[in-house]
Amino acid sequence: MSLADAAAVPSNGAGWLWDELGLDVRLRTDVVGGGLDAMVGLALRRNPRRAHLLVSRVLGKHLPVRPARSVAAGHLLAAQVRADQRATGGDRVTVAPLVLGYCETATSLGHTVADGLDDCDYLHTTRRLVPGATTLLDFDEAHSHATFHWLMPGDPELVRAPRPLVLVDDELSTGRTALGTIRALHAFAPRPSYTVATLFDARPAPARRAFDELADRLGVPVRVVSLLAGEVTVPDDVTARAERIRARYGSSPTQSPTAPAPVRFVTPDWPEELPDGARHGWSRSDRALLAEVAPLVAKDVAAALNRPSGRVLVLGTEELMYTPLRIGDALDQIIPGEVVYHSTTRSPVHPIDADGYAIRCARTFPAPDDPGRVSQVYNVRPGLYDDIVVVVDSAANGRAAVGAAGVSVAGAADVSGMVGALRRCAPVTVVTIPARGPAGRPLTLPADSTGGAR
Numbered sequence: 001m002s003l004a005d006a007a008a009v010p011s012n013g014a015g016w017l018w019d020e021l022g023l024d025v026r027l028r029t030d031v032v033g034g035g036l037d038a039m040v041g042l043a044l045r046r047n048p049r050r051a052h053l054l055v056s057r058v059l060g061k062h063l064p065v066r067p068a069r070s071v072a073a074g075h076l077l078a079a080q081v082r083a084d085q086r087a088t089g090g091d092r093v094t095v096a097p098l099v100l101g102y103c104e105t106a107t108s109l110g111h112t113v114a115d116g117l118d119d120c121d122y123l124h125t126t127r128r129l130v131p132g133a134t135t136l137l138d139f140d141e142a143h144s145h146a147t148f149h150w151l152m153p154g155d156p157e158l159v160r161a162p163r164p165l166v167l168v169d170d171e172l173s174t175g176r177t178a179l180g181t182i183r184a185l186h187a188f189a190p191r192p193s194y195t196v197a198t199l200f201d202a203r204p205a206p207a208r209r210a211f212d213e214l215a216d217r218l219g220v221p222v223r224v225v226s227l228l229a230g231e232v233t234v235p236d237d238v239t240a241r242a243e244r245i246r247a248r249y250g251s252s253p254t255q256s257p258t259a260p261a262p263v264r265f266v267t268p269d270w271p272e273e274l275p276d277g278a279r280h281g282w283s284r285s286d287r288a289l290l291a292e293v294a295p296l297v298a299k300d301v302a303a304a305l306n307r308p309s310g311r312v313l314v315l316g317t318e319e320l321m322y323t324p325l326r327i328g329d330a331l332d333q334i335i336p337g338e339v340v341y342h343s344t345t346r347s348p349v350h351p352i353d354a355d356g357y358a359i360r361c362a363r364t365f366p367a368p369d370d371p372g373r374v375s376q377v378y379n380v381r382p383g384l385y386d387d388i389v390v391v392v393d394s395a396a397n398g399r400a401a402v403g404a405a406g407v408s409v410a411g412a413a414d415v416s417g418m419v420g421a422l423r424r425c426a427p428v429t430v431v432t433i434p435a436r437g438p439a440g441r442p443l444t445l446p447a448d449s450t451g452g453a454r
Contacts, residue, residue: 039056040055044242046348166197205231261428317344364376364421384425
C-alpha cells in the first residue's frame with residue numbers, strides 16, 4: 001500500500017477536540033494529498049508544559065499502522081530531502097549526509113529516511129544509560145516530558161566529520177529543539193548545511209523566521225522539508241481548556257479483568273556484527289544485513305503465532321522501533337493475516353474513550369530497561385488482536401525477567417510487567433534480540449542503572 005493510497009482511507013476525525021481546544025490549522029503544503037486527518041490525530045497530554053499532542057497516523061509510535069505505510073512515509077520524506085538538496089545543494093549533493101534522529105519518537109523514522117538516502121550513516125539520540133559509552137554531546141528538549149538527549153556514537157568521527165546534516169523528527173511545533181541541536185552541533189563541528197526533515201511542520205511564522213535568522217548567523221543553509229506543513233494557532237487558555245475536557249471525560253474506563261493468555265519466547269539467530277539499532281551508529285552495511293535477517297526472524301515469529309490468519313500487532317519498545325518495524329514488514333509478507341505495528345512509549349498521554357479521540361485507552365507497566373519508571377502502550381485492549389509480538393533487546397538491569405506465570409526469560413530485558421499487561425489482551429510472543437554496546441559487544445545494564453535522567 002502506498003502512502004497516498006493509505007491516506008485515501010477515511011479515518012474518524014477529532015474535530016470536536018480541535019474546536020474545544022480552540023486550535024486552528026491552516027495548511028500550506030500537503031505532499032501526500034490526504035489532508036490533515038490522514039496524517040495526524042489529536043489527544044491531550046499529561047504534561048504541564050503542553051496541553052495537546054498531535055498523534056501521527058503514519059509514524060508507528062502511538063497508533064497502529066501497516067508496516068509498509070510507515071516505511072513509505074520515511075522514504076517519501078527522504079525524497080523531499082533529495083529534492084531539496086538537488087534544488088539548493090550544488091556540489092554538496094555528492095557528499096553523503098549524516099542523518100540524526102530524535103529519541104524516542106523518531107528513531108525509526110530517522111532510519112527509514114536514511115534508507116532513502118544514498119550511502120549515508122545514521123545515528124539517533126538516546127535517553128538510556130549505556131555502560132562503556134561516552135556521551136559526546138547532550139542537549140535539552142525544554143517542552144518535553146523527558147527533556148534530555150544524549151549522543152553516544154561508537155566512533156566520534158561520525159559526528160565530527162564536516163558533512164551535511166539531516167535532522168529527523170516526527171513534528172516541528174516551535175522548532176526550538178531543532179534550533180538548539182543545530183547550534184550545539186555547529187559549535188562542536190561546523191558543517192556546510194542543515195536540513196530538518198519532519199512529517200508535520202506546524203511552526204508559526206515567528207518560529208520559521210528563527211530558522212532563517214540562525215542560517216544567517218551561522219552562514220550556512222538551514223532548511224526544513226516536510227510531508228505536511230501548516231500553522232497551528234493555539235489560544236492562550238489552551239491549558240485551561242484541556243483541563244476542563246479531562247475533568248468532563250475522565251480517563252478511559254478500567255478494563256474488566258481477563259484471563260492471561262499464553263506467552264511464547266523467541267530468541268532468533270542474530271549476527272554478532274549487527275546492532276539492535278542506531279544508538280551508537282548505523283551504516284549502509286548494517287542496513288543491508290538487517291534486510292537479510294528480518295525475513296528469517298519473521299519466519300521464526302510466524303511459527304510461534306497463535307493465529308497467523310488473524311490480526312497481529314508487532315510492538316516495538318520505546319527507542320527500539322526500527323528493527324521491530326522491519327520484522328513486522330517481513331511478517332506481513334508471509335502470513336495470511338493482517339499485521340500492524342507501533343511501539344511502547346515514555347510519552348504520557350491522557351486517554352479518553354470517545355469517537356474521534358486518538359488515544360482511546362492506555363496500559364501502563366514498569367519500563368523494561370528501568371523498572372523504576374513507567375512505560376505505556378496505547379490503544380491495545382482485549383479482543384482487538386489475535387496475537388501480540390513484542391520485540392525487546394537483551395539489555396536490562398542485570399536480572400533475568402520472570403514472566404507473570406513464573407517463567408524465567410533468561411537474558412531478556414525485564415519484561416515481566418509489560419508482558420503481564422499485554423497478555424491480558426492477547427497471546428504474546430516475546431522476541432529478544434541482542435543489545436550491542438558502542439564497541440559492538442553484548443550489553444547488559446548494571447543492576448543499579450536508572451536508565452533515566454541524571
